[in-house]
Amino acid sequence: MTVCSKDEMVPGIFWVGAIDWSVRNFHGYTTDEGSSYNAYLIMDEEPTLIDTVKAEFADQMVERIRSVTPLSSIKYIVMNHGENDHSGALPTLVRLMPQLVIITNEICHQTLLALYPPLKSAKFQITHELKLKTHSLTFVQIPMVHWPDSMITFCPEKRVVFSNDGFGQHIACSERWSDQLVIDHVMVLAKEYMANILGLCQVPIVQALKHVVKLSFDYVLTAHGLSWRNEHIGTIVKEYALFSENKQMKKKLTIYFCSLYGSIKAVAEQICQASKYPTQLLDLKVTNITKCALNAYDSEFLAFGCYTYNGGMNPDMESLIQYLAGLHLIRNRKVYVFGSFCYADKAVKQMIDLITKAGGIVVGKQLYKLKADPECMYDMEDDIRKLFD
Numbered sequence: 001m002t003v004c005s006k007d008e009m010v011p012g013i014f015w016v017g018a019i020d021w022s023v024r025n026f027h028g029y030t031t032d033e034g035s036s037y038n039a040y041l042i043m044d045e046e047p048t049l050i051d052t053v054k055a056e057f058a059d060q061m062v063e064r065i066r067s068v069t070p071l072s073s074i075k076y077i078v079m080n081h082g083e084n085d086h087s088g089a090l091p092t093l094v095r096l097m098p099q100l101v102i103i104t105n106e107i108c109h110q111t112l113l114a115l116y117p118p119l120k121s122a123k124f125q126i127t128h129e130l131k132l133k134t135h136s137l138t139f140v141q142i143p144m145v146h147w148p149d150s151m152i153t154f155c156p157e158k159r160v161v162f163s164n165d166g167f168g169q170h171i172a173c174s175e176r177w178s179d180q181l182v183i184d185h186v187m188v189l190a191k192e193y194m195a196n197i198l199g200l201c202q203v204p205i206v207q208a209l210k211h212v213v214k215l216s217f218d219y220v221l222t223a224h225g226l227s228w229r230n231e232h233i234g235t236i237v238k239e240y241a242l243f244s245e246n247k248q249m250k251k252k253l254t255i256y257f258c259s260l261y262g263s264i265k266a267v268a269e270q271i272c273q274a275s276k277y278p279t280q281l282l283d284l285k286v287t288n289i290t291k292c293a294l295n296a297y298d299s300e301f302l303a304f305g306c307y308t309y310n311g312g313m314n315p316d317m318e319s320l321i322q323y324l325a326g327l328h329l330i331r332n333r334k335v336y337v338f339g340s341f342c343y344a345d346k347a348v349k350q351m352i353d354l355i356t357k358a359g360g361i362v363v364g365k366q367l368y369k370l371k372a373d374p375e376c377m378y379d380m381e382d383d384i385r386k387l388f389d
C-alpha cells in the first residue's frame with residue numbers, strides 16, 4: 001500500500017484507518033452506505049497514533065502506517081475510547097510494536113483490559129496531556145459521548161481536534177472531508193448518527209460542547225465517516241448544540257404504523273392528508289428502526305398506529321417504541337395514538353403506557369373496531385388539526 005496524498009489530512013497528520021464498504025448492519029444500526037473506522041498518525045520525532053480500527057481491519061491499518069513510517073518508529077498510541085470498533089486492532093498493534101505506550105484515561109484503561117486481557121502486560125500511561133517533540137496533546141474527557149471512557153484529543157500546533165465518536169457519520173467513501181460531498185446529504189447522515197448513537201447523550205453533549213468551544217481549532221478529525229473543516233465546522237457544531245438543548249425539532253409529523261389488512265394504513269394516510277405540516281408515513285413492515293429514529297429526531301409531532309395482535313400490540317411496534325424511548329426520541333414530543341381491534345383492544349392502552357413512560361405527551365387517541373367508519377375518520381382528522389396546532 002502506498003500513502004496517498006489525500007490521506008495527509010493536515011500537514012504531518014495522516015489518516016491510517018479503514019473503510020468498511022460492505023457493512024450494512026452495525027450493531028443493529030442499518031448502515032446503507034457502509035462506514036469507516038478512522039485512525040490517525042501524527043508524524044513527529046515521536047510518531048503517535050490516535051485510535052485504531054475494528055479487529056478485522058487491523059492488517060489494513062498496519063499497512064497504512066507502514067506506508068508512512070516504519071512500525072518500529074511509533075512511540076505512542078492515544079486511545080480516546082475503548083469500544084471494539086475503535087480498539088479492535090489494538091492487540092495486533094501492540095504485538096507488532098511492543099515499544100508502544102498506550103495513552104488513555106483510567107476508565108478506558110479498564111475497558112481495554114476487560115476486552116483484551118493480554119494487554120495486561122502492555123505499557124499504559126494515564127494522563128491528561130502528552131508532550132511530543134513538536135506537538136502537544138491535551139485530552140478532554142467527554143463522558144457518555146458515547147461511553148463513560150470517551151475523550152477527545154486536542155493538538156494546538158495543528159489546530160486539530162480528534163473527536164472520536166463525536167461529529168461522526170456512517171458512510172464509506174473515498175473522500176475524507178464533509179466539504180467534498182453534498183453537505184445536505186452529509187448532514188442527514190450526521191443527524192441519523194446522532195439520533196441512533198447519541199440519542200441519550202444530550203446532557204453530556206452540553207458539557208462536552210462547553211469544553212470544545214474553548215479550544216482554537218480549524219479541523220475536526222472524526223472516528224467514523226467524514227471529517228470537518230472550514231465553515232462546515234460551524235454547521236455541525238450548531239446542530240449538536242441544537243440537539244443538546246432539544247431545539248432541533250420542527251413542526252413536522254411522523255406517523256409510524258403496523259397494518260395487516262389495511263385499515264390502520266388507510267387511517268395513517270388520512271391523518272397524513274389532514275396534517276398541515278410536512279408528514280412522513282413509516283410502515284414498520286418495510287422501514288428499519290434506523291430510519292424511524294432519523295425521522296423522530298426532528299419531529300415535534302409523532303403518531304403511532306397499531307392493531308391488537310394476540311392480546312397485545314404488534315411486536316414490531318413494541319420494539320420500535322422501546323428503541324425510540326431508549327434514545328429519548330419520544331420525550332417532549334406531542335403524540336397521537338390510534339388502533340384497531342376485533343374483539344378486545346389491548347394495543348392502544350399498551351402503546352399509551354410505553355409512550356407516556358418515555359416522556360411523550362399523548363395529546364389524543366382513537367380506537368375503532370376492524371375498520372374506521374367515515375365518522376371515526378372525520379374525528380381523527382379533526383383531532384390532528386386541533387391537537388397538532
Ligand SMILES: Cc1cc2nc3c(=O)[nH]c(=O)nc-3n(C[C@H](O)[C@H](O)[C@H](O)COP(=O)(O)O)c2cc1C
Nearest residue numbers: 260261262263264307308309310311341342343344
Ligand atoms: C393473528 C391475529 C391476531 C389477532 N389478535 C387479536 C387480539 O388479540 N384482539 C383483538 O381484538 N383482535 C385481534 N386480531 C384482529 C386485528 O386486531 C384486526 O383484524 C385489526 O383490525 C387489523 O387491522 P388492519 O386492518 O390494519 O390490519 C388479530 C388478528 C390476527 C390476524
